[in-house]
Amino acid sequence: MTAHTNVQQPPPEQREMPLIEHLLELRSRLLKVVVAVAICFAAIYPFANELYLLLSEPLRELLPVGQTMIATDITSPFFAPLKLALVLSVFAAIPYVLFQIWSFIAPGLYVHEKRLAFPLLFTSVILFYAGALFAYFVVFPLVFGFFTAIGPEGIVELPDINSYLNFVLKMFFAFGIAFEIPIATVLLILSGATTPQDLAAKRPYVVVACFVIGMMLTPPDIISQTLLAVPMWILFEFGIVFGRLAYREADAASEERQQGE
Numbered sequence: 001m002t003a004h005t006n007v008q009q010p011p012p013e014q015r016e017m018p019l020i021e022h023l024l025e026l027r028s029r030l031l032k033v034v035v036a037v038a039i040c041f042a043a044i045y046p047f048a049n050e051l052y053l054l055l056s057e058p059l060r061e062l063l064p065v066g067q068t069m070i071a072t073d074i075t076s077p078f079f080a081p082l083k084l085a086l087v088l089s090v091f092a093a094i095p096y097v098l099f100q101i102w103s104f105i106a107p108g109l110y111v112h113e114k115r116l117a118f119p120l121l122f123t124s125v126i127l128f129y130a131g132a133l134f135a136y137f138v139v140f141p142l143v144f145g146f147f148t149a150i151g152p153e154g155i156v157e158l159p160d161i162n163s164y165l166n167f168v169l170k171m172f173f174a175f176g177i178a179f180e181i182p183i184a185t186v187l188l189i190l191s192g193a194t195t196p197q198d199l200a201a202k203r204p205y206v207v208v209a210c211f212v213i214g215m216m217l218t219p220p221d222i223i224s225q226t227l228l229a230v231p232m233w234i235l236f237e238f239g240i241v242f243g244r245l246a247y248r249e250a251d252a253a254s255e256e257r258q259q260g261e
Contacts (some may be wrong), residue, residue: 063148
């Protein structure tokens with residue numbers, strides 16, 4: 001008598017493609033990503049100086065009259081805009097990068113997984129950009145206003161262009177990644193690592209963790225820490241809500257497969 005098992009077999013596309021073909025396809029898609037970033041860089045670099053002025057505007061407009069930013073390193077006027085152009089090129093190419101990732105993994109996904117994976121990828125791009133925009137339009141004016149106001153009287157503030165760039169890029173990535181919390185929450189629930197009920201029960205610990213992370217990723221002032229921690233907490237709550245919906249859909253899809261077998 002043969003034992004009957006309900007173990008799901010991988011999709012046909014995944015079974016039929018040999019490992020070498022997977023590697024060749026991966027190399028092809030990585031090359032496409034590199035080319036896309038290079039094209040974005042070629043389009044952005046001619047405007048690198050103007051973009052740096054736009055990026056530094058939240059700080060420059062708060063400096064006292066007659067004070068401006070400086071370059072303490074002789075190479076900074078060249079490398080700071082170059083670095084900014086390269087980072088912006090990666091930012092601009094993120095949708096195409098995620099499209100290539102999606103195209104690579106989609107043949108190996110089941111139908112119900114495809115229904116969830118693409119919205120998650122699309123939402124992750126929107127949330128990352130939203131985090132960066134939130135940092136630029138909300139956090140930077142408050143943080144720079146705080147720092148320029150508390151300095152000792154008689155001290156001339158002349159921010160270095162390279163140090164400023166490193167600071168704002170760190171903040172962009174911190175807020176961009178922090179805004180991915182709903183995606184991480186949904187993935188944890190779908191992977192079976194936790195449940196919406198367990199996450200809701202751990203809410204007090206999550207709130208404390210949000211403020212600890214905000215303290216580590218932002219400057220040592222309560223304003224920027226709170227501006228990162230509070231959105232993280234709110235996004236965690238959204239993640240629980242969407243996780244419950246995805247959890248129910250995954251359960252429904254599992255029941256449909258079992259009935260079909």
